[in-house]
Amino acid sequence: MTNIAKGLEGVLFTESKLTFINGSEGILTHLGIPIQEWAEKSSFEELSLALLDGELPTAAELAHFDAELRANRAIPQQLIDIIQHMPRGVHPMQALRTAVSYLGLLDPQAEEVTPEARRAIAIRMIAQFSTIIAAINRAQEGQDIIAPRADLTHAGNYLYMLLGKEPTAEQARLFDIALVLHADHGMNASTFTAIATSSTLSDMYSCITSAIGALKGPLHGGANEAVMDMLDEVGNPEQAEAYITKKLDNKEKIMGVGHRVYKYFDPRSRVLRDYAEVVANKEGKSNYYQILETIERVVVERIGSKGIYPNVDFYSGTVYSDLGIRKEYFTPIFALARISGWCASVIEYSRDNRLLRPDAVYSGATDAHYVEIKDRQ
Numbered sequence: 001m002t003n004i005a006k007g008l009e010g011v012l013f014t015e016s017k018l019t020f021i022n023g024s025e026g027i028l029t030h031l032g033i034p035i036q037e038w039a040e041k042s043s044f045e046e047l048s049l050a051l052l053d054g055e056l057p058t059a060a061e062l063a064h065f066d067a068e069l070r071a072n073r074a075i076p077q078q079l080i081d082i083i084q085h086m087p088r089g090v091h092p093m094q095a096l097r098t099a100v101s102y103l104g105l106l107d108p109q110a111e112e113v114t115p116e117a118r119r120a121i122a123i124r125m126i127a128q129f130s131t132i133i134a135a136i137n138r139a140q141e142g143q144d145i146i147a148p149r150a151d152l153t154h155a156g157n158y159l160y161m162l163l164g165k166e167p168t169a170e171q172a173r174l175f176d177i178a179l180v181l182h183a184d185h186g187m188n189a190s191t192f193t194a195i196a197t198s199s200t201l202s203d204m205y206s207c208i209t210s211a212i213g214a215l216k217g218p219l220h221g222g223a224n225e226a227v228m229d230m231l232d233e234v235g236n237p238e239q240a241e242a243y244i245t246k247k248l249d250n251k252e253k254i255m256g257v258g259h260r261v262y263k264y265f266d267p268r269s270r271v272l273r274d275y276a277e278v279v280a281n282k283e284g285k286s287n288y289y290q291i292l293e294t295i296e297r298v299v300v301e302r303i304g305s306k307g308i309y310p311n312v313d314f315y316s317g318t319v320y321s322d323l324g325i326r327k328e329y330f331t332p333i334f335a336l337a338r339i340s341g342w343c344a345s346v347i348e349y350s351r352d353n354r355l356l357r358p359d360a361v362y363s364g365a366t367d368a369h370y371v372e373i374k375d376r377q
C-alpha cells in the first residue's frame with residue numbers, strides 16, 4: 001500500500017538555515033541561537049534583519065535597517081481610505097488580507113521578483129504591517145487613524161498608533177519580546193503557503209496575502225484568539241478544572257495546546273508564561289493566568305503522554321490584553337511578527353527555486369463514462 005504523509009507530517013521539501021526545532025526536547029533556535037537568548041537580548045528589528053540576511057548584523061547594518069523601517073512606516077492615503085471604508089465588524093484578518101493585497105496595487109515594484117526587489121518589498125512590508133493593523137483596529141472602532149512616529153521602536157510605535165499614547169518603556173519592551181517570539185517558526189502552514197505561492201514565481205504581495213489566509217485559521221495563528229474565547233467562557237478559576245475535564249472527556253480539542261512539531265513544552269510558551277505571571281500579579285489581573293495554570297496542569301496530566309503541551313498561543317493573549325489589545329487583534333499581531341519569517345523564508349527558497357507540487361493517491365472512480373445529464377438519476 002502506498003504510504004501517504006497525511007498533513008505532510010515529517011515531509012522534508014527544502015533546506016533552510018533560518019530555524020531549527022527539536023520538538024521532543026522543546027528547543028527552538030534561529031541561526032543556531034536559542035529563542036530564549038533572542039527574547040532576552042535582541043529586538044524584533046534585529047531578528048528580522050538576521051532572518052532576511054541569514055546572519056547576525058553588525059551595529060552599522062542594524063542601524064541602517066532600523067532607519068529604513070522607520071522611514072517606510074507610513075502607508076499610502078489610498079490605502080488609508082480603503083481601510084476607513086471597510087465594512088464594520090469584519091474580522092481584522094479579513095481586513096488585513098484585503099489591505100495587503102491592495103498595498104500591492106500601489107507598489108510600482110510589486111511585480112518584480114529578483115532577490116533585490118523581494119528584499120526591498122519585504123522591508124517595506126515589515127515596516128507597514130504595524131501601521132496597517134493599527135489603522136484597521138482604530139477604523140473598525142470608529143476612531144481616527146494615527147500616523148506612525150519615526151522616533152519610536154517598531155514595537156513602541158505600534159502601541160502608540162493603536163492606543164493613541166506613547167507606551168511605557170516596559171510595555172514597548174514586552175510587546176517587542178512577543179514579536180521576537182513569533183517572528184519565525186520553520187515550515188509552519190502559513191510559511192509553507194507563502195513559499196508554495198512564491199515557487200510559481202509569483203510576487204511578494206501574493207505570497208504574503210496567501211500566508212495571511214493560512215495563518216487566520218484556528219488550527220494555526222487563529223488559536224490565540226480562540227484561547228481567549230475559552231478563558232471568557234470559563235469565567236473564573238474555580239470553574240476551570242471541571243470545564244477542561246468535560247472537554248477532554250468529550251474528546252474536544254483544547255485551543256492553545258498541541259503542536260505538529262513540539263511533543264513537549266513549546267519554549268516560547270515558557271517565556272510567555274513568565275510574563276503572563278507578572279501581569280497576573282498586578283492587582284485585579286489574575287483570573288486569566290489562574291485559569292490557564294489549571295488548564296495547563298490538567299492537559300499535561302491527562303494528555304501530556306500523547307505529546308500535547310501548551311504552544312505559543314496559550315499564554316500570549318493574557319499578555320496582549322494587558323497591553324490594551326482586543327482579542328480579535330491577537331492573530332493580526334501574530335502576522336505583524338511572522339511577516340519577517342514569511343519574507344525571509346520566501347527569499348531563501350527563491351534562491352534555489354523549484355515549483356512545489358505534491359501529489360495525491362487517486363482513489364476515485366475508474367473506467368467511467370460520461371452520462372448525459374438527462375439520463376442521470
Ligand SMILES: CC(=O)SCCNC(=O)CCNC(=O)[C@H](O)C(C)(C)COP(=O)(O)OP(=O)(O)OC[C@H]1O[C@@H](n2cnc3c(N)ncnc32)[C@H](O)[C@@H]1OP(=O)(O)O
Nearest residue numbers: 218219220221223252253254255256257258259260306311
Ligand atoms: C502557532 C501555531 O500554529 S501553534 C498551533 C495552534 N493551534 C492550536 O492551538 C489548536 C489546537 N491544537 C490542534 O488542533 C493540534 O494540536 C494541531 C492542529 C496544532 C496539530 O495537529 P496534528 O499534528 O495534526 O495532531 P493530531 O490532530 O494528529 O493529534 C494527535 C493526537 O493528539 C490529540 N490532540 C491534538 N491536539 C489536541 C488538542 N488541542 N486538544 C486535545 N487533544 C489534542 C488528537 O486528538 C490526537 O489524539 P488521538 O491520537 O487519540 O486521536
Ligand SMILES: O=C([O-])CC(=O)C(=O)O
Nearest residue numbers: 184185187188189260312
Ligand atoms: O510551526 C507551526 O506548525 C506553527 C507555528 O507557526 C508556530 O508554532 O509558531
